[in-house]
Amino acid sequence: MNVFIAGFQHETNTFAPTLADWAAFQAGSGFPPYRRGPEIVEAYRGKAIPIGGFIVEAEARGWSLIASGWAGANPSAHVTRDAFERIAGDIDEDLRAALAGPGVDAVYLDLHGAAVAEHLDDPEGELLARVRALVGPQVPIVASLDLHANVTARMLALADALAAYRTYPHVDMKDTGALAATLLARRLERGAREPLAVRRLDFLLPLNAQSTMTAPADAVYDELLRLDATHGSVLSFAMGFPAADIAECGPVIWAHGEAAATAVDALFARVDQPRSQWRLDLKTPEAAVREALALAAGADQPVVIADTQDNPGAGGDSNTTGMLHALLAAGAGERFPGQVAIGLLADPEAAAQAHAAGEGAQIEVRLGRSVPTWGGRHSDAPVTARATVRRLADGQVTLKGPMGMGGEVRLGPSACLEVQGVLVGVCSRKTQMLDRELFRFLGIAPESMKLLINKSSVHFRADFAPIASHILVAKAAGPMAADPADLPWTRLPATMSLRP
Template sequence: MPRIAVGGFLHETNTFAPTKASYADFVHGGGWPAMVRGTDVFKVMRNINVGLAGFIGEAEALGWELVPTIFAAASPCAHVTKDAYERIAKVIVEGLAGAGRLDAVYLDLHGAMVAEHFDDGEGEILRRVRQVIGDELPLVTSLDLHANVTPDMVHHADALIAYRTYPHVDMADTGRAAARHLALLLQNGQHFEKAFRQLPFLIPISWQCTSDFPSKAIYEQLADMQSEAVPTLSFCPGFPAADFAHCGPSVFAYGKTKRDAQAAVDKLAGLIEGHEKDFDGRIYSPDEGVRLAMELSKAARKPIIIADTQDNPGAGGDSDTTGMLRALVRNHATHAAIGVIYDPASAKAAHEASVGASLKLSLGGKSGIPGDAPFEATFTVEKLSDGKFVAPGPYFGGRDMDMGPSACLRIDGIRVVVSSHKAQLADQAMFRYVGIEPTEQAILVNKSSVHFRADFEPIAERLLICAAPGAMPADPASLPWTRLRSGIRLKPNGPAFTAPHSSPLHSTATG
C-alpha cells in the first residue's frame, strides 16, 4: 500500500493590497476552511470544493495510506507575514521529517503566494520539502488557475497541475487529477519530462473567466491536447498583482519525452498568444454601471448583477470600499442590494442597536484606498446574524462559513450586507444569511470579479463589471510596478515593462 503525505498551504498575494495575512487569518480561513492539523484534516476535507479534499477522496478509492500534516489557507490580501509563513511551513516540513516511510508527497498550494521574506512562497516550500524527502520521492502539487508559476516551482515538483475553471468549480477535481497523475508516477517508477514557458503579457482577472471567450475555447483545446504521451498540461493565466519577476501567465506540460512535453507547451502558448487582443473588455464607472442596471431592470425578469471587481476580497481587496454604495444611493436605485462590506465596528453597532433601530454610521472605507472614504449616513437595521451558515453553491461547494456578527442595513431602497470577517460574495447564501433574497432584487452588487458567476449567472438577466476605487485594478497597467521582468506587457497589447535603472536585482529570498 503506497504511503502518501499530504498537506495544504494556500494564499493568493496582492503585493499592492493594504492588509497582510497574519497567522490568525490562516487560523480563521476567511472563506476557506479553518486551519486543521493532523488527523483533523480528514474530518474537514470531505465533500467540499478544495483540492486536498478531492485528492483524499481519490487516494482512499485507490487504497493509499495517507499521512496528514496541515491545511491552512487565508483570504487573498497583501504579503503573508514571516511569522505565519514560518509557523505553517514548519508544520509541513517537520510532519514529513517525522512521518517515517513515505512513497510520495502531495501538496495543495495556490501558486501566487508572496511572503514578507520570500517572493516565491511556493517555490521555497517545495524546496524545503524536497530537502527533506530527497530527489527520488514523487512530489505532486495542485495549483490555482491564478498561479504565478516560477522556474523553482517547476524544478522542485514532479508535477504541477492547475485548475481549469474560473470560477474555480473544479478545485476538488484538480486534486483528483493530481492523485491520478501520482498513480502514474508510482506505477513502475514512471518518470515524465517537463516543459515550461512564461507568456509575454499580463491578463486582467476579469477577462480570465473560463465560461467566456477566449478562455473557454482555449481550455477546450487544452483538454483535447492531452494524450498518453502528454498526460498533464496546464495553463495558468496568472495573478497580475504580485510585483516580482515571475508574475504572469504560463503554460507547463509533462510528457513521456522532452519533445512531447515541449511540443505541447509550444502549441498551447501559440494559441494563447494568438488571442492576446481578446483578453480585454468593457468596464463601467460606478455611475455608468448603476444607471445602465437601473434602465435594464425595467424590462428584466431577473436581477442585473454588477461585479465590484476592484474591491474583490478574493484578489486582495479589504471588501470595504464604498464607491458602488455611493453610486446606488446617488442614483436613487431601488430593490438593490450590495455585499459584503467588511466593517466589524458597524456590525457591532448594529447588534447593539437591535433590529428596527435607526443608526448613524461611518460605514466601510477604512482600508485607506485612494479615492475612497467611509460612507456617513443613517441606516435602518433590518436583520442580524451570527454570520454562520453553509454556502452550498458551486464555488464554495458546501463549505461552512463564518462571517462573524453581521447585519442587513437599509438606506432608502438599498440593502447592505455588513460583516465582521471577509470573503468574496460568490454564493447566494451570502445575501440570504441576513435575510436578503437575491432572486427578488432588481440590482445586486457583488464584491467579486468572476467567482460569483458560478452561483449567480443562472439567476442573472445581465452581468456588468464596474471599477470603483479598490486594491485590485481591473487594468493591471495602472499598478505601480517596479520589479516585473523586463519586456512583459502590462496588459494585452499594452506597454512593455522596463525595470527602473535604480532598482537592484532581487533573488527569490528578499529578507
Template sequence: MNVFIAGFQHETNTFAPSRADWAAFEAGSGFPAYRRGGEMVQAYRGRALPIGGFIVEAEARGWTLSPSGWAGANPSAHVTRDAFERIASDIDEDLRAALAGPGVDAVYLDLHGAAVAEHLDDPEGELLARIRTRVGADVPIVASLDLHANVTAQMLALADGLVAYRTYPHVDTHDTGVLAARLLARRLARGSRERLAVRRLDFLLPLNAQCTMAAPADAIYEELKRLDAQHGTVLSFAMGFPAADIAECGPVIWAHGETSEAAEAAVAALFARVDQPRSQWQTALLAPEAAVREAMALAADAQQPVVIADTQDNPGAGGDSNTTGLLHALLACGAGARFPGQVAIGLLADPEAVAAAHAAGEGAQIEVRLGRSVPTWGGQFSDPPVAVRATVRRLGDGQVTLRGPMGAGAQVRLGPCACLEVQGVLVGLSTLKSQMLDRELFRCVGIEPEAMKILVNKSSVHFRADFAPIASRILVAKAAGPMAADPADLPWTKLPPSMALRP
C-alpha cells in the same frame, strides 16, 4: 504506499493594505480553519478542495496517508514571516516524523501558487525546496495549483508533477486533487519523471478576462483537454495572479508527457491559441455611476436582477470588502428611490456598523458611517465612508452554509451581520470579509437575491458560478479599491522589462 500530504493556500496581492498573519490562517474565514494530522483528513475528505479530491482518489487506490497541516487564509497582502515559518515548521516536523516512522514513498502538496511572504517572493518554491531536501531526489513530489498561480522555475524544477485548476470560477477544485493523484500514479508507474515542456507568456492577463464561463478562456480550456487526449499529456495553463509584484508574475503553460516531443507539441499548440490574437483578452469596465445608470435602465424591463461586479474591492483578490465607491454611486443615481428595497450591495465588512446595528435592534434607525477609505496604490485612496441615517432591517450571526457551485456544503463564519436600508438600498454588512460568491451570503442578512432588481457583488468572477443563472445581465464596475482591474494601473517594481502590462 505511504503518501505525505499537506497544504498551504494564499493568494497574495502585494499592493493590498492588509497582511495575512498567523491568526488569519488559524481563523480561515473564507477557508477552513487550520487543521493538522488525522483531523485534517477527516475534515477534508471529499470536500470541494484539491486535498479533498486527492484523499478520495488516494484511498481508492489503497494508498496510506501521512497527514500534516492544511493552512489557508483569505487573499490579502503578504503572508507574514511568522505565519509562513509556523506553517513550514509544522510541515517539516511532521515530515521528519513520517520519514522516521512508516517512511514516505511520495509527497502531495495542495498549494495555491501565488503566495508572496514578507521575506520570500516564492514561498511555495521555498516549501518545495525544504521538502525536497528532506526526502531526497528520488521521492516523487506532486502538487496541485490554483488557476491564478504565478508558477516559478523553482516550482517546476523541484516538483515531479504540477497540475492547475481549469475553471474560473473554481468549480473543479476537488477534480484537480483527483487529477494530481492520477499524475502521481503516472509518475510511480513510469519509475521516473515524465518529460516537461514549459512556455511563459510575456503579458499579464487581467483578472476579469480570465473567466472560463466566457470567451476566450472557455474555448481555450476545451482545447487544452483535446490536446491532452491527442498527445497523452497532462497540460496546465495557469493564467497568473496579476497583482503580485515578483519577477515571475504572469501566465505559464506547461505539460507532463511520456516523451519530450509529446509535451512540446501540446504546449506549443496551446501557447499559439492563448497568445494570439491578444485582443481576445480585452474586457469592458464601467465607471461606478455609469454602471449604476446602465443597470437601472436594464432593470426597468428585466425579470431577473442586473448584477454589478465591484471588482476592485474583491476580497478574493486582496480587497478588504469595505470600499464605498459603488454605494456612493447607487445613492447618487437614486437607485433605491427607483426600486425601493430591490437594490442590494454586499457584503460590506464593517464591524463598527454591525455592532451599532446589533445594539439598536431590528427596526431601529441609526446614524452610521459605512465603509472605509483605504490605500490602493501610488498614494491613492478609495472613496470616503458614507454617512447616513439607516434602518436596521435584519440581524444575523454570520454562520452560513454555502449552497452554490463553489464550496457547496462549506461553513463560512462571518461574525455578527446586519442588513441596513439606506434610501431604499439594502446594505449587507458583515464583521469579517468574504467574497460574494454564493447567494446564501445575501440570504444570511435577509436579502433574497432573486427578488432584487440590482445586485452589487464584491467579487470579480467567482460570483458568476451562482449568480449567472439568475442574472439578466452582468456588468463590471471599476470603483477605487485595492485590486487593480487593469494591471497597467499598478506601480510594478520587479517585473522584467519584457513583460507587457496589457495583452
C-alpha cells in the same frame, strides 16, 4: 504506499493594505481554519477543495495518508514571516517524524502558487525545496495549484508534477486534487518523471478576462482538453495573479507526458494570438449603475454588477464605498425600493452598532472605509447615513453554490441595513460574494432583486450567472487593480507587457 499530505493556500496582492498573519490562517474565514494531523483526512475528504479530491482518489487507490497541516487565509498583502515559518515548521516537523516512523513513499501538497511572504518572493517554491531536501531526489512530489498561480521555475524543477485548476470560477478544485493523484500514479508507474514542457507568456492577463465562463478563456480551456485527449498529456495553463510585484508574475503553460512539447506549443499559439481577445470592457461606477438601472427596468431577473476592485478574493478588504455612493447618487433605492442590494461590506463597527440597536431600529451609521489603493490614491470616503436595521445574524453561513458547496464561513456579527431603499449587507469579517447564501442569511433574496452589487471579480458568476439578466463589471476605487497597467510595478522584467 504512504503518501504525506499538507496544504498552504494564499493568493498575495503585494499592493494590498492588509497582511496575512498567523491569526488570519487560524481563522480561515473564507477558508477552513488551520488544522493539523489525522483530523484533516476526516474533515476534508470529498470537500470542494483540492486536498478533498486527492484524499478520495488516494484512498480509492489504496494509499495510506499521513496528514500534516493545511493552512488557508483570505487573499491579502504579504504573508508574514511568522505565519509562513509556523506553517512550514509544522510541515517540516511532521515530515521528519513520518520519515523516521512509517516512511514516506510520496508527497502531495495542496498549494495556491501565488503567495508572496514578507521574506520570500516564492514561498511555495521554498516549501517544495524544504520538502525535497528532506525526502531526497527519488521520492515523488506532486502538487495542485490555483489557476491564478504565478508558477516559478523553482516550483517546476522541484516537483515531479504540478496540476492547475481549469475553471474560473473554480468549480473544479476537488477535481484538480484528484488529477494530482492521477499524475502521481503516472509517475509511480513510469518509475521516473514524465517529460515536462514549459512556456511562459510575456504579457499579464487581467483578472476579469480570465473567466472560463466567457470568451476567450472558455474556448482556450476547451482546446486544452482536446489537446490532452489527442496527445495523452496533462496540460495546465496558470493564467497568473496580476497583482504580485515579483519577477516571475505572469501566465505559464506547461504539460507532462511524452508529447508535452507539442501540446504546450499548440496551446501557447491559441493563447498568444490575437492578444486583443483578452481586452476588457470596464465601466465607471456611475456608468455601470446608469446602465444597470435602464436594463433592470425591463428585466425579469436581477442585473448584477461586479465591484471588482474591492474583491476580497484578490486582496481587497471588502470595505470600499464607491459603488454604494453611485447607487445612492442615482436614487437606485428610490426607484426600486428594497430591490437593490450590495454585499458584503466588511464593517465590524457598523455591524456591532446594528446589533446593539436591534432589528427595526434606525441608526446613524458610518459605512465603509477610505483605504490606500496604489500610487498614493485612496478609495472613496465612507457613507454617513440614517439606516434601518432590517435583519441581524451571527455570520455562520453554509454555502450551497457550485464553488463552496457544503463549506462553512464565519463572518461574525452581521446585519442587513437599509439606506435610502438600498439593502446593504454588513459583516464583521470579509468574504467574497460568491454564493447566494451570503445574501440570503441576511434576509435578502437575490432572485427577487432588481440590482445586485457583488464584491467579487469572477467567482460570483458560478452561482449568480444562472439568475442574472445581465452582468456588468465596474471599476470603483479599490486595492485590486482590474487593469494591471494601473499598478506601480518595480520588479517585473522589462520584457513583460502590462496589457495584452
